[in-house]
Amino acid sequence: MRPQSPLIPLLLLTLSGLCANAEDDPGGIWKGTLTQGPGGCYPNYFLELQITLAGDRITGKAYDYYDKTHYVKMSFTGRYNAQTHRMVLIEDRVLEANIPTDCQPCVKTYDLNYARNGTLEELNGDWKGVYSDKKLVCPPGKIRLRKAALSDFPVDVEQSDTLAGVQAALHLQPREKEVVKTLTVKSSSIKIDLYDNAEIDHDTVTVLVNNKVLLYRRMLTDRPLTVTFNAFANLPYEVVMYADNLGDIPPNTALMMITAGDQKFEVFLSSTETKSAAVRIVYRP
Structure with a gap:
């Protein structure tokens, strides 16, 4: 039997890595928690991101909520780097807000990392932002999300x-x-x-x-x-x-x-x- 070229295992490893990356898909429904430092309305929120990915460009909707009757709905845009598995999302508009009168929506920027382990997919990272009147900085915090099969909120279709x-x-x-x-x-x-x-x-x-x-x-x-x-x-x-x-x-x-x-x-x-x-x-x- 002819000895195997040392390049073949290396090539197979490279192709295996490419195939693994090809399976990564940060688009979809993500659910988990968002924490906020002292000074915010609540120290802990639930968070749902509805992410649409086209190439490296991201659009979507975010719901951060204390419960399903008290929430803020935002639209966002962003970019995803498939090599580093990092995404940055920037909220650009408050679409709905049903929160206590002494609270104010925070328009956020997310810095997240995508990871996949078998069937488990996670987004973890940090966020910062400014209140919707743009006068004060929101207390920043952490985000921890997992990909979910179903949404807790209506899933929008993009409309002009x-x-x-x-x-x-x-x-x-x-x-x-x-x-x-x-x-x-x-x-x-x-x-x-x-x-x-x-x-x-x-x-x-x-x-x-x-x-x-x-x-x-x-x-x-x-x-x-x-x-x-x-x-x-x-x-x-x-x-x-x-x-x-x-x-x-x-x-x-x-x-x-x-x-x-x-x-x-x-x-x-x-x-x-x-x-x-x-x-x-x-x-x-």
């Missing part, structure tokens, strides 16, 4: 400021929902294209994903109306086609093309003035 403003002023009439299809996908990146199902007859639709308006009063044609979003693992996403009108030929019908990685699905939808068609999607890695 324009559509958020539209939805805030919108009063859609409640309608019965018919779930036409439930799909399981293997990619977190979801793309939905909507076409008129038959003759173009001036149907217009509003499309909601988990109750967030992502398309508003758009006409169905032979060119796609496109919605994209990133899904968290094991959480249901409900895509609803709400008929703004019935067009020239009732009911309002559409062909929905769903792309998730190399998976493609076709679903035919029909909505009326009393019933909306829906598709449920669950991402399972």
Whole structure:
């Protein structure tokens, strides 16, 4: 037998290291604790981070809470270094605050390290910040989180400021929902294209994903109306086609093309003035 080259074990070790790194994924739902030094409202909080990772860029939502009725919801952006397993998150906006009147939201910067040991994934590190009026520095503290399968709070779908403003002023009439299809996908990146199902007859639709308006009063044609979003693992996403009108030929019908990685699905939808068609999607890695 020919003696094995000493380069082969080294190469295998290198490839093994690359494969291990490829399994690391700090995106998802993280839950744990946040401590705060003397002077804060409470010395200990619960913390949930909802992290979406695209390349090295991070977006997401943070909930720090004493209990589920007293919380602050923030949006954040950040970066992840896959080589050092370090991430920095910067909160940029207070979205909701339900806390005692003598407390004030703290807008935080997180400096966290990602670690994986078998199936256990952790984020640990420090935070600092300033109160939302930006006059005083918050007492800093420590963070300890583990990846979780389920969220304790609603998981948002990203929505533009324009559509958020539209939805805030919108009063859609409640309608019965018919779930036409439930799909399981293997990619977190979801793309939905909507076409008129038959003759173009001036149907217009509003499309909601988990109750967030992502398309508003758009006409169905032979060119796609496109919605994209990133899904968290094991959480249901409900895509609803709400008929703004019935067009020239009732009911309002559409062909929905769903792309998730190399998976493609076709679903035919029909909505009326009393019933909306829906598709449920669950991402399972």
